[in-house]
Amino acid sequence: MTKKTSSQTSGEVFLVGAGPGDPELLTVKAARLLGEADVVLIDDLVGSAILSLCPQARVIHVGKRGGCKSTPQAFIEKLLVREASAGHKVVRLKGGDPSVFGRAGEEIAALDAANITYEIVPGVSSGLAAAATIGASLTHRDFAQGVAFVTAHGADGAAVDWRALASAALTLVVYMGVSRAGEMQKSLLEGGMSAVTPVIAVENVSRPDARTVVATVATMQQAFARSALKSPAIIVVGEALRDRAAKLAADVYSQGNFANSRSA
């Protein structure tokens, strides 16, 4: 967990995973560090309930999504270095886990370059929380040799190689995929993935308004559109979901909500 460098300053930075949204899914360590922090930098994905854990801290919002103008990554890095150099205990809180689509690499490089002491505290990635909501084992040994966490947004808009992923016998957990569901569907089918492979999307993972949509690779784009699935959502694809998809669709049907069951 600890990655410390020798340092001339008395401040320290903690890059901390905030988990998927539910404040109870913070780690005990994250909660403790928030209570001890002088300064807390947070993303938009981190809910405001979590801030009740750090009433003593100066909170700086550095979100990169939503209606407001986003904070450039270079500015965030400068801020981390400046606050730590001033002797402060700084918590950089990131949605999910810092090592998975958290751009931790760039902040680590900046802290290394400035010789700032830091520590990374892992968190519950949203994909793991989505699996818990679904009730699925992502690595069910009868169906998958493992699980891949991917984003539908490649580097600088580069296309994701869905065909290579389709052939690797992995359950796919897709972050930031809602707006690219059509492209993803087409490429998975072209890559040889079966059209009846189960797909389950979870919107607002771990929050009170979480919602699941059950589909298949063949129906996913249509099902997401009909259900008005919105970001942030996690899309899980794979044979490992088959039992859960059938059960979730049956539950929806028995509750008289046909919107989802039709797309199953």
Added chain:
Amino acid sequence: MTKKTSSQTSGEVFLVGAGPGDPELLTVKAARLLGEADVVLIDDLVGSAILSLCPQARVIHVGKRGGCKSTPQAFIEKLLVREASAGHKVVRLKGGDPSVFGRAGEEIAALDAANITYEIVPGVSSGLAAAATIGASLTHRDFAQGVAFVTAHGADGAAVDWRALASAALTLVVYMGVSRAGEMQKSLLEGGMSAVTPVIAVENVSRPDARTVVATVATMQQAFARSALKSPAIIVVGEALRDRAAKLAADVYSQGNFANSRSA
């Protein structure tokens, strides 16, 4: 997080991720549930320090590794059903996250079949904690389109398709891979992965005796043997590690411990 079924019983089962080992890397929710449980079933991978959180509970060890005879999965499932049916609040604590190599699928199916109310509580998977130790972003957008969590032990001894994985542009996080490092190395090279791709193994992730070994795909088997790398360990492979591998090797060199730096 919640997956509840209608139930005739008053008991309930919580399938809870215990995280990688450090008790502070439990979630706040896991710690609360442990404090409320009547019965706690734990794996060998869960450290004894965590048990101080549930002094009121009856603790049943159901480990599947180590020197003792392992508990058959079917027996664990019967135990869960029996204790919940007796009206108890049961916490089934699993190392890491229940959805990643935790065999949660089989326990979920058993609970569904018995109509037991249950909830899955995600945890910090050991692979995420290994990344935090290394200080690496597993999904650095310049190098990887995502990250795959795989085990070197396929279903019923089936071989892992390392060649398909080698071609998917994913950082690989390998669980239970130490004893199969040679086979993995050979197949990754045959699958077209560059021999100089960085490899970092973390033994005893998140524990006080955690240790890292830095190598490349070409040198991994030799490096692990020379360092006497032991299970449990997480092996991370990918270009996303390049900066960290160089820095870790330099740190080891500067500390006069040449065992690791030679294999970098």
